[in-house]
Amino acid sequence: MFSKACEYGIRATTFIALQSLRNRRVSLKEISQEVGSPMAFTAKILHQLAKNDILESTKGPSGGFQISMERIHTIKLADLVLAIDGNSIYEGCGLGLRKCNASKPCPVHFKFSVIRKELKTMLQGTSLFELAQDLETGVTHLKR
Amino acid sequence: MFSKACEYGIRATTFIALQSLRNRRVSLKEISQEVGSPMAFTAKILHQLAKNDILESTKGPSGGFQISMERIHTIKLADLVLAIDGNSIYEGCGLGLRKCNASKPCPVHFKFSVIRKELKTMLQGTSLFELAQDLETGVTHLKR
DNA sequence: CTATATTAGGATAAATTTGTCCTAAATGAT
DNA sequence: ATCATTTAGGACAAATTTATCCTAATATAG
Numbered sequence: 001m002f003s004k005a006c007e008y009g010i011r012a013t014t015f016i017a018l019q020s021l022r023n024r025r026v027s028l029k030e031i032s033q034e035v036g037s038p039m040a041f042t043a044k045i046l047h048q049l050a051k052n053d054i055l056e057s058t059k060g061p062s063g064g065f066q067i068s069m070e071r072i073h074t075i076k077l078a079d080l081v082l083a084i085d086g087n088s089i090y091e092g093c094g095l096g097l098r099k100c101n102a103s104k105p106c107p108v109h110f111k112f113s114v115i116r117k118e119l120k121t122m123l124q125g126t127s128l129f130e131l132a133q134d135l136e137t138g139v140t141h142l143k144r
Numbered sequence: 145m146f147s148k149a150c151e152y153g154i155r156a157t158t159f160i161a162l163q164s165l166r167n168r169r170v171s172l173k174e175i176s177q178e179v180g181s182p183m184a185f186t187a188k189i190l191h192q193l194a195k196n197d198i199l200e201s202t203k204g205p206s207g208g209f210q211i212s213m214e215r216i217h218t219i220k221l222a223d224l225v226l227a228i229d230g231n232s233i234y235e236g237c238g239l240g241l242r243k244c245n246a247s248k249p250c251p252v253h254f255k256f257s258v259i260r261k262e263l264k265t266m267l268q269g270t271s272l273f274e275l276a277q278d279l280e281t282g283v284t285h286l287k288r
Numbered sequence: 289c290t291a292t293a294t295t296a297g298g299a300t301a302a303a304t305t306t307g308t309c310c311t312a313a314a315t316g317a318t
Numbered sequence: 319a320t321c322a323t324t325t326a327g328g329a330c331a332a333a334t335t336t337a338t339c340c341t342a343a344t345a346t347a348g
Contacts, residue, residue, distance in 0.1 A: 001145060001233070004336060007240035014251050027294070041337050047296065060345030061293040077252070089145070096151035098288045107158050107275040107284040108221070115263050122255050131251040140251040144242045148306060171324070185307050191326065204315030205323045 006084040008037040009045045011142050013067075013080055016055060017132035020067045027064040036144045045084065052083040072132065078123035090120055150228040152181040153189045155286045157211075157224055160199060161276035164211045171208040180288040189228065196227040216276065222267035234264055 002010075012031050019026045028046065032039040046065055050057045054075055055065045067075070081089060093100035094112035102109070134140040146154075156175050163170045172190065176183040190209055194201045198219055199209045211219070225233060237244035238256040246253070278284040 001238060004240065007238075010252070011239055011250075029294090038337055040339075043295075044297085044337095050295090057295060058345075059293085059295045059343075061347055063294045063345070065295090092145075094145060094151075095155055095286075096146075096148060096288070097285070100285075105284050106155075106286065107278050108154070108270070109284065111266050111270060115259065115266060118262065119259050122259060126252070126255060134251050140249050140253065141241070141244075142239075142250065144240070173324090182307055184309070187325075188307090188327085194325090201325060202315080203313075203323085203325045205317055205321095207315070207324045209325090 001089075002081065003085050005041070005045050006081055008035065008042055009049060009084045010077065010080055011035040012037060012042055012046060013049060013054065013075075013128065014131045014135060015142055016065050017067050017072050017128040018135045020069070020072060021129075021132055021136065025058065025062070025064040025066040031065065035142050049080070049083055052079075054079060054083055067128065072128045075128045076124050077126040077128075077131070078120065081123055090116065146225065146233075147229050149185070149189050150225055152179065152186055153193060153228045154221065154224055155179040156181060156186055156190060157193060157198065157219075157272065158275045158279060159286055160209050161211050161216050161272040162279045164213070164216060165273075165276055165280065169202065169206070169208040169210040175209065179286050193224070193227055196223075198223060198227055211272065216272045219272045220268050221270040221272075221275070222264065225267055234260065 012035050015031055015035050016026055028039060028043050031037075031046070032042045035042070046055060046057070049055045050065070054071075055067060057063070057065050093106055094108045094116075095106040097106045100106045100109055131140075135142065156179050159175055159179050160170055172183060172187050175181075175190070176186045179186070190199060190201070193199045194209070198215075199211055201207070201209050237250055238252050238260075239250045241250045244250045244253055275284075279286065
């Protein structure tokens with residue numbers, strides 16, 4: 001469904017959000033360890049998320065990544081996915097047709113539209129705060 | 145969502161189903177032309193579908209691919225997807241965790257379960273016949 | 289101010305997916 | 319029976335995604 005990069009990105013960002021709620025900035029090293037993702041690859045992803053105003057990054061000793069309290073509430077899963085995987089998951093035709101729309105649909109167009117709309121709604125309705133809180137309470141986990 | 149191979153596979157199979165309804169066996173060449181897919185690559189996919197008892201193939205002059213009337217009704221989209229992409233779309237964790245389940249879920253586990261269940265239901269409920277008929281009536285299209 | 293820790297970012301490698309090419313095997317047409 | 323046509327299938331090439339490595343830039347601690 002999502003690319004590996006996106007999976008890592010969501011896991012990492014959820015971890016960062018949790019630590020930001022505790023007022024802790026976290027380093028790439030800690031993130032990739034806690035999330036079980038390859039460090040250098042994770043660096044690229046976090047860099048991209050920072051460019052997209054999803055994370056704040058700070059260089060130097062005691063540097064790392066963090067998210068402001070306000071952003072933890074306003075950032076939705078949909079924003080992460082968009083920043084990493086682009087909008088293909090929302091836009092693209094289920095059968096890969098370049099021009100597929102309601103007036104010239106592929107055979108699965110309408111059935112897919114339903115599913116995709118629900119996916120979109122779910123992603124747009126899920127905030128980082130929600131994800132981080134489930135982690136905090138120990139309900140959910142991030143490590144493979 | 146699906147691999148390119150799966151997209152081509154679904155498009156090709158839908159076309160074969162339509163022609164089989166008209167009692168026509170179709171060659172790889174015609175299929176890849178009508179569906180807009182690379183011929184040699186499509187050959188591999190059709191071969192795999194044949195091995196999985198989704199298509200019947202015949203060599204030699206006037207050979208090609210076809211599907212029995214009965215199978216056109218019993219084969220569901222879910223069977224195609226399973227044969228080509230495996231069960232990762234049904235089974236795998238949305239965030240790529242190896243062991244993610246209801247008792248030790250990832251942060252998006254339950255929200256994804258809902259979507260995936262609906263996707264599964266849709267795929268299992270959509271027959272080749274249905275897809276082919278929408279093509280027949282000109283409601284839907286297959287070419288990029 | 290200096291040394292050190294940390295992110296930024298380019299180059300490159302490995303793995304996977306997608307796509308091509310060619311020969312073998314089979315089968316129907318003649 | 320022979321030949322042309324078509325699928326089967328292996329080898330390989332290209333493209334994309336995933337992953338690693340190294341140096342530069344930068345900020346903080348001391």
